């Protein structure tokens with residue numbers, strides 16, 4: 405944080421106010437620069453902060469934020485949902501969509517609602533479409549079907565190149581921080597691929613499938629029912645991917661808009677699920693590269 409906190413806060417608020425005004429004048433390109441600057445300022449300040457990933461500490465942090473927000477008079481439904489989410493976090497569980505719905509924020513006045521707005525904003529009268537929907541992550545709409553398909557085809561080839569020449573011993577070696585070995589990352593890719601393949605089948609067979617929430621991340625260090633070597637894990641991943649690509653290829657363009665009900669994320673399309681899984685994989689390529697170095 406800059407020495408002069410109020411200068412920082414004033415600048416941030418001014419940027420948002422200015423962006424809204426500029427948008428009102430049709431100056432969208434100039435407005436987007438203001439919004440980017442505001443976002444950058446916030447992320448730059450948060451980047452060096454090191455909040456612990458420990459479940460109990462993290463739960464305490466959420467409660468601290470709820471307390472601060474209630475002093476700032478933030479929407480009670482939003483705070484209740486946060487408390488609900490914190491309860492799941494405290495139990496080591498992921499919060500379902502029923503406890504933590506997608507919030508919508510009025511771009512005009514900042515009014516918040518936890519259900520898809522159909523009426524104009526009760527505070528400022530802005531039309532329902534003015535509200536910004538907050539999705540759990542940006543990967544849902546990151547990739548169009550053709551780009552996602554190509555990436556799904558490419559990623560195993562990239563992984564293959566990355567691990568070429570590495571011995572099993574090297575791939576099993578955990579980093580000094582106790583994090584994942586390459587083997588764990590490969591297991592994770594394989595597990596996520598298994599979930600994707602299973603879901604593609606569900607979208608294919610059922611009209612509105614229920615998609616169970618899966619804590620795939622937690623499986624990466626589980627060594628039961630795994631092929632013996634890291635390279636075998638990679639091979640099962642690659643074979644399963646080929647199968648998924650074959651299925652996706654058989655889909656008509658309209659099939660990508662099939663919807664399912666995700667326990668964690670609510671109503672999602674096949675397009676969004678594929679985009680999500682595809683983009684997710686890319687984050688782990690960087691992880692493998694870092695481990696090799």
Ligand SMILES: [Zn+2]
Nearest residue numbers: 510513525528
């Ligand atoms: Zn409003």
